[in-house]
Amino acid sequence: MFAQRKTSPEIQIFDAFVPRGLISSDKDPLNLQITPEGLVPLRIQLGNGVIKNIEAIKDHEDMPSILMLPRFVEPHAHIDKAFTWGTSPNLLGTYEGAMNANLEEYKQRTTQEVRLRAEKSLNLALRNGIRAIRTHIDSFDMIGAQSWDVFGEIKKEWKALIEMQCVALVPIEYWTTQNGKNLASKVAEKHGLLGGVISPPYQKKILRNQLRELFSLANDFGCGIDLHIDETSLSPGAGLRELLYMLDQINLDVPLTCSHLSSMALIEPEPLKILADRLAYHDVSVVALPLTNFWLLSRDENCSPLRRPLAPIKQLQMAGVTVAIGGDNVQDPWFPAGNFDPLALMSTSMSITHSAPWNRLGLSLFTTGPARLMDLKWDGTFKIGCAADLILIDAENWSAAMSTPPSRKVMVNGQWITHDTFTSLKN
Numbered sequence: 343m344f345a346q347r348k349t350s351p352e353i354q355i356f357d358a359f360v361p362r363g364l365i366s367s368d369k370d371p372l373n374l375q376i377t378p379e380g381l382v383p384l385r386i387q388l389g390n391g392v393i394k395n396i397e398a399i400k401d402h403e404d405m406p407s408i409l410m411l412p413r414f415v416e417p418h419a420h421i422d423k424a425f426t427w428g429t430s431p432n433l434l435g436t437y438e439g440a441m442n443a444n445l446e447e448y449k450q451r452t453t454q455e456v457r458l459r460a461e462k463s464l465n466l467a468l469r470n471g472i473r474a475i476r477t478h479i480d481s482f483d484m485i486g487a488q489s490w491d492v493f494g495e496i497k498k499e500w501k502a503l504i505e506m507q508c509v510a511l512v513p514i515e516y517w518t519t520q521n522g523k524n525l526a527s528k529v530a531e532k533h534g535l536l537g538g539v540i541s542p543p544y545q546k547k548i549l550r551n552q553l554r555e556l557f558s559l560a561n562d563f564g565c566g567i568d569l570h571i572d573e574t575s576l577s578p579g580a581g582l583r584e585l586l587y588m589l590d591q592i593n594l595d596v597p598l599t600c601s602h603l604s605s606m607a608l609i610e611p612e613p614l615k616i617l618a619d620r621l622a623y624h625d626v627s628v629v630a631l632p633l634t635n636f637w638l639l640s641r642d643e644n645c646s647p648l649r650r651p652l653a654p655i656k657q658l659q660m661a662g663v664t665v666a667i668g669g670d671n672v673q674d675p676w677f678p679a680g681n682f683d684p685l686a687l688m689s690t691s692m693s694i695t696h697s698a699p700w701n702r703l704g705l706s707l708f709t710t711g712p713a714r715l716m717d718l719k720w721d722g723t724f725k726i727g728c729a730a731d732l733i734l735i736d737a738e739n740w741s742a743a744m745s746t747p748p749s750r751k752v753m754v755n756g757q758w759i760t761h762d763t764f765t766s767l768k769n
């Protein structure tokens with residue numbers, strides 16, 4: 343079988359297909375053979391935790407039977423509440439139902455539960471091939487502060503395996519209070535980001551003031567911002583317009599990400615293009631979240647909706663905005679399924695977004711896009727000398743890789759992830 347034969351710890355040379363768009367070798371790439379799906383057959387040599395050599399496989403040689411990808415980046419998760427569906431289900435599947443179940447569960451949340459959920463999430467993410475994860479953390483009041491302490495520990499413990507970025511998720515008005523300012527100071531200490539929710543009903547004047555407070559706190563503390571914004575089918579783009587208005591007024595010195603931007607897709611093409619251009623001008627990145635959006639939004643008991651709110655990925659990419667796709671919720675009141683598997687997410691998103699991994703921009707949504715958005719050191723493209731931080735998939739083309747669930751082997755800096763390496767790397 344593939345796993346034993348090709349990925350035992352001794353193997354330092356193997357043949358694999360690699361997406362053309364993820365090779366940044368200095369050698370002339372045009373001499374490479376390339377499949378119709380944009381895959382290139384390469385001989386990869388590893389050593390000392392890095393890629394030592396990359397060679398083209400000649401057309402008279404046997405073709406590889408595996409696919410090599412960089413470990414993935416998850417730009418939007420909620421691992422503090424993952425796996426709570428069992429005790430806090432949201433059977434109606436509405437946004438309001440999710441919020442109510444979430445708030446009820448939050449009142450009873452213990453630090454021990456938060457740790458268990460995070461550990462389970464990170465274990466799954468590691469084995470499925472994720473190298474970095476940005477998670478939002480419910481952060482208001484005492485329970486939120488305790489969660490940040492737990493995540494401070496977890497981030498350190500997992501540093502060698504998964505890079506974590508934490509975002510303080512609170513109602514946006516929280517940042518105008520003294521408790522909010524104290525939280526911002528704690529978040530800054532732990533190198534986190536400030537988050538928040540902008541959703542209907544939108545009260546223009548109040549929202550502008552809240553955004554002003556948030557931007558100045560972020561500037562003062564040097565924290566990036568990642569907002570849940572316009573996760574709705576109502577008043578399309580209303581939150582985004584206010585955000586852009588404030589960006590025109592205030593110089594924001596830190597990176598800003600808009601997560602969701604779902605209702606933007608319901609705006610007519612011309613005004614949509616203007617908004618996309620303004621997002622690009624202000625260097626705002628976007629995380630699209632197809633699974634939760636398709637599950638929660640535009641619900642009607644008597645009608646299967648055909649117009650679905652979701653960040654308009656292609657229009658944003660055409661305007662020059664960095665876009666990534668995230669998994670969002672996993673088995674919690676907001677979404678009953680999911681398992682931190684980037685290949686499953688890619689497979690499901692393909693039919694929702696019409697973004698295919700054999701197109702450079704389609705693949706970037708899961709690789710270079712989230713790496714840029716999270717400002718990671720490595721952009722996820724392979725070249726000689728880069729870290730051997732990769733996954734091998736038992737598939738010889740994208741179609742096989744998108745079929746569920748392909749077996750895979752994960753390598754972190756030259757070491758295959760097995761139970762033993764996992765324990766030694768983690769500690």
Ligand SMILES: [Zn+2]
Nearest residue numbers: 420478570670
């Ligand atoms: Zn979210």
